[in-house]
Amino acid sequence: MKLTVNGETHEVDVEEDMPLLWVLRDELGITGPKYGCGLARCGSCTVHIDGLAVRSCSIRAGQVNGDVTTIEALGAPDALHAVQEAWIETQVAQCGYCQSGQIMSAAAFLTINPDPSDEEIDHAMSANLCRCGTYPRIRKAVRLAAAKLKEA
Numbered sequence: 001m002k003l004t005v006n007g008e009t010h011e012v013d014v015e016e017d018m019p020l021l022w023v024l025r026d027e028l029g030i031t032g033p034k035y036g037c038g039l040a041r042c043g044s045c046t047v048h049i050d051g052l053a054v055r056s057c058s059i060r061a062g063q064v065n066g067d068v069t070t071i072e073a074l075g076a077p078d079a080l081h082a083v084q085e086a087w088i089e090t091q092v093a094q095c096g097y098c099q100s101g102q103i104m105s106a107a108a109f110l111t112i113n114p115d116p117s118d119e120e121i122d123h124a125m126s127a128n129l130c131r132c133g134t135y136p137r138i139r140k141a142v143r144l145a146a147a148k149l150k151e152a
């Protein structure tokens with residue numbers, strides 16, 4: 001089957017019911033999305049499909065109907081996405097494991113709600129779990145990213 005990931009179309013020889021996360025990591029070597037729970041409950045595997053945040057552990061390769069973007073292509077090394085910039089400036093990450101999923105969720109959320117309140121940020125990000133408890137810095141970074149996007 002054909003999958004477009006990070007702007008490149010790949011022909012992948014996998015079963016239709018293989019989770020997208022497996023295809024990304026094991027078939028395409030794209031390791032930004034992480035395996036956490038495998039049950040759509042932690043968010044560490046979050047990618048975008050046509051700009052919407054999707055749990056890649058829980059969507060099957062055969063169900064993908066759109067362009068997949070992983071954190072590898074959210075921004076470029078010399079032109080980071082505003083959310084990535086905000087994450088660095090706020091020094092959000094602790095162990096880092098959950099963070100690509102957090103960033104992908106935040107980026108998708110800000111396209112839907114560019115001017116969120118703290119409550120809306122907390123609600124939107126509550127399905128992305130962080131064992132290190134970086135939630136206060138995540139909230140601060142999402143606020144900063146929203147401000148950066150407004151200025152852009």
Ligand code: FES
Nearest residue numbers: 036037038043057
């Ligand atoms: S690994 Fe996909 S939501 Fe936890």
Ligand code: FES
Nearest residue numbers: 095096130131132
């Ligand atoms: S930074 Fe360690 S799990 Fe979130």
